[in-house]
Amino acid sequence: MAEVRLVRVWKQFGDFTAVKDLTLEVKDGEFLVLLGPSGCGKTTTLRMIAGLEEPTKGQIYIDDKLVADPGKGIFVPPKERDVAMVFQSYALYPHMTVYDNIAFPLKLRKVPKQEIDKRVREVAEMLGLTEFLHRKPRELSGGQRQRVALGRAIVRRPKVFLMDEPLSNLDAKLRVKMRAELKKLQRQLGVTTIYVTHDQVEAMTMGDRIAVMNAGELQQIGTPEDVYERPANTFVAGFIGSPPTNFMDSSVVEDENGVWADFGEFRLKFLDDQAEVLREKNLVGKEVIFGIRPEDIYDALFAQVKIPGENMARAFVEIVENLGGEKIVHLSAGDINFTAKFPAESRVVEGQEIDVVFDMKKAHVFEKGSGKAVF
Numbered sequence: 001m002a003e004v005r006l007v008r009v010w011k012q013f014g015d016f017t018a019v020k021d022l023t024l025e026v027k028d029g030e031f032l033v034l035l036g037p038s039g040c041g042k043t044t045t046l047r048m049i050a051g052l053e054e055p056t057k058g059q060i061y062i063d064d065k066l067v068a069d070p071g072k073g074i075f076v077p078p079k080e081r082d083v084a085m086v087f088q089s090y091a092l093y094p095h096m097t098v099y100d101n102i103a104f105p106l107k108l109r110k111v112p113k114q115e116i117d118k119r120v121r122e123v124a125e126m127l128g129l130t131e132f133l134h135r136k137p138r139e140l141s142g143g144q145r146q147r148v149a150l151g152r153a154i155v156r157r158p159k160v161f162l163m164d165e166p167l168s169n170l171d172a173k174l175r176v177k178m179r180a181e182l183k184k185l186q187r188q189l190g191v192t193t194i195y196v197t198h199d200q201v202e203a204m205t206m207g208d209r210i211a212v213m214n215a216g217e218l219q220q221i222g223t224p225e226d227v228y229e230r231p232a233n234t235f236v237a238g239f240i241g242s243p244p245t246n247f248m249d250s251s252v253v254e255d256e257n258g259v260w261a262d263f264g265e266f267r268l269k270f271l272d273d274q275a276e277v278l279r280e281k282n283l284v285g286k287e288v289i290f291g292i293r294p295e296d297i298y299d300a301l302f303a304q305v306k307i308p309g310e311n312m313a314r315a316f317v318e319i320v321e322n323l324g325g326e327k328i329v330h331l332s333a334g335d336i337n338f339t340a341k342f343p344a345e346s347r348v349v350e351g352q353e354i355d356v357v358f359d360m361k362k363a364h365v366f367e368k369g370s371g372k373a374v375f
Helices: 042-050 098-108 113-127 142-154 172-189 200-206 224-229 234-239 272-280
Strands: 004-013 016-026 031-035 057-062 065-069 083-086 160-164 192-197 209-214 217-222 246-255 258-262 267-269 287-292 297-299 312-322 326-333 336-343 353-358 364-367
Touching (some): 004 042, 031 042, 042 160, 098 142, 142 172, 209 234, 234 246, 234 364, 297 336
Parallel strands (some): 031 209, 160 192
Antiparallel strands (some): 057 065, 258 267, 312 353, 326 336
16 A cells, blocks of 8 residues: 655646646545546646656656656656556456456466465455356456456555446446445555546545546645535536536625625525624625535425525526426526526426525625635
8 A cells, every 4th residue: 555645746748738737646545536527637647657647847746756757767667566557448368368468467466376366256256246257358247357357456456546437337236236246446455546437426535535627736635525515616616416506696795684695687695704704805896606506506495494585585487307306497587597406306397487595605706807716
C-alpha cells in the first residue's frame, strides 16, 4: 500500500493545457475517484501517475518516492512504479486462456511457476473465476472479462491500483452489481485505488473521497457528502446530483421582515444564519445565483414546514416524468423554470398550478461572476 502525491503538476500538449497546477494527495488505502466530464484531464492525470505520460511541470510521489520531476530530470518508468492499471477496454489477450491472462504479468517478472499457480488460483477464487480458467476471453460475458482484467492487476499485488472507467462497457444492471463488488474487493485488499469516471453516481457510491475536475483544474475534493451538500461552485453543484441542481438568477433584498431572494415572480426568505453571511459579504442589494436541488423542492401537500409568503411559491406544472418510486416534475413560474423531485404519492398532473415549498435549509447561493459558493 502507498500514498500518492501530486504537487503542482501540469501537462501540456503543445498549446493545449490538459492538466493545470494540480495538487492532490491520495491517502494510504484510500479509494479516490477522479470525476469530471470528457476532456477535463482526469485520464491524463491517471496516465501521469502510471508513468505513461510525463508531466510538463511538477512532482509526483508514490510511497514517498519521487517518480517524476521534469525540473530535476527524474522520470521513473512504469514497470518500476509498482502500480497496476485497469483500462476501459479490458485489453485481454484473445489467444490466451483466463489462467494465462491473469498469470501473464507474473511470468514477465519471472516468478516461479509454483508461486504463479498459487496466486492465480487465489485471485480466481476471490473473483469467482475458478470455473472459467480454461476459457478464452471470447467465451466470457462482459462482466467476467472485466473481472479477468481486475484479476491480472490484483495478482501482481501492486502498491496502487489505477482504474480508467473500467465499468463503462457494461450494461446498466451489471454496472450496479460490479460497483458493489469492486468496492468490496478494494476494502478486502486495502490497496490505494485511484478510479477515473465521468459517472457521478459511480463516484458517489464508490469513493471514500471525490476529486472533481473541469478543464484541467481541480474544482473540489472531499467526501461524497461534502461535494453533494457543500459544493464549492456552480460547476460542482451542477455536475453532482441527478437531476442537476436548479440555478436561478436572483436579487438579494432586505426589508423589515428579513433578507430575501427575489426572483421577480416570487420571493423566498433566507434563514437568519444565511442572512448574516449575505450581509457580511455585502451581497444585500446584489445579483446572485440561487441554487437548490430538485429533491429539496416539495409538493406543498407533502411538505413538513409551510410558511406562505416565505418558503412557498405558486408554479405551473409543465411536464411530469413518472419513474415509479418518484416523479420528476418540470415547473415554471413566469420566466423561471425549475425541476422538483416529488414522491410517487404526489398526484400532480401536467397543466395544473400547484404550491411548492423550498427547503431553505438546503438552499445555496453562488457569486454571480465567479460561480463560487457563498453558502
